[in-house]
Amino acid sequence: MSAFHDPALVKKYGRWLILLGVLNIILGFAALVFVGFTTLVSIKLLGFIFIFSGASEIALGIQTRKEPNGSLSLHLLLGILSIVVGFFILRDPLVNAVGLTLFIALLLWVSGTFRMVDAILDRRAGWGRVFFSGLISVILGTLIFRQWPESAFWALGVFVGVDVLSYGMMLLSLGLVSKKISA
Numbered sequence: 359m360s361a362f363h364d365p366a367l368v369k370k371y372g373r374w375l376i377l378l379g380v381l382n383i384i385l386g387f388a389a390l391v392f393v394g395f396t397t398l399v400s401i402k403l404l405g406f407i408f409i410f411s412g413a414s415e416i417a418l419g420i421q422t423r424k425e426p427n428g429s430l431s432l433h434l435l436l437g438i439l440s441i442v443v444g445f446f447i448l449r450d451p452l453v454n455a456v457g458l459t460l461f462i463a464l465l466l467w468v469s470g471t472f473r474m475v476d477a478i479l480d481r482r483a484g485w486g487r488v489f490f491s492g493l494i495s496v497i498l499g500t501l502i503f504r505q506w507p508e509s510a511f512w513a514l515g516v517f518v519g520v521d522v523l524s525y526g527m528m529l530l531s532l533g534l535v536s537k538k539i540s541a
Contacts, residue, residue, distance in 0.1 A: 372533045372536025372539075375532050375533030375536060376533030377533075382525050386523025386525075389523075390515070390516065390520070393515035396519060397510070398452070401447060401452075401455045401514070407444070408441070408447060409440070412437040412439070412440030412441035414437075416433060416438070417437075418433055419433020419434050420433075459513045462499075462517075463499045464503075470492040470497075470499060471496060473491055474488075476488065477489035477492065
């Protein structure tokens with residue numbers, strides 16, 4: 359269970375929630391103002407994550423090589439592959455931003471279409487909200503795809519900025535509500 363569901367913890371850490379909320383709101387706005395920079399940093403971070411993940415995979419393979427089910431060769435292969443992908447991403451992050459943006463547009467379009475079809479075929483309670491959510495995804499995917507490859511320079515940065523901003527707003531509102539929680 360998340361600490362956000364425990365009123366006692368929300369009350370206890372209300373000031374921290376407010377501080378972190380304001381900080382995330384500022385960072386979210388900064389990410390939206392400097393959307394190209396945010397996109398570039400996000401792609402580079404992804405490259406480093408692949409490299410770290412690959413190194414961890416290799417270390418796991420070495421550590422478990424003598425175990426009955428240990429597979430050193432598989433761990434080495436996956437680790438080396440992850441490291442190579444990480445270096446390719448770092449070598450040319452803008453080209454990778456273009457490819458990743460196209461993939462995200464396709465993912466939004468396909469997942470949104472499936473949600474809309476599911477909502478229509480299975481008209482359970484709340485089906486309209488599911489359909490609307492799918493429609494928004496299809497619209498976003500279409501907007502990104504229609505402006506591709508130029509959208510690669512802003513889409514990822516906007517996603518990161520909006521996510522950080524909305525998380526900050528949630529933390530801030532939770533922190534402000536914490537003052538009204540009785541002890």
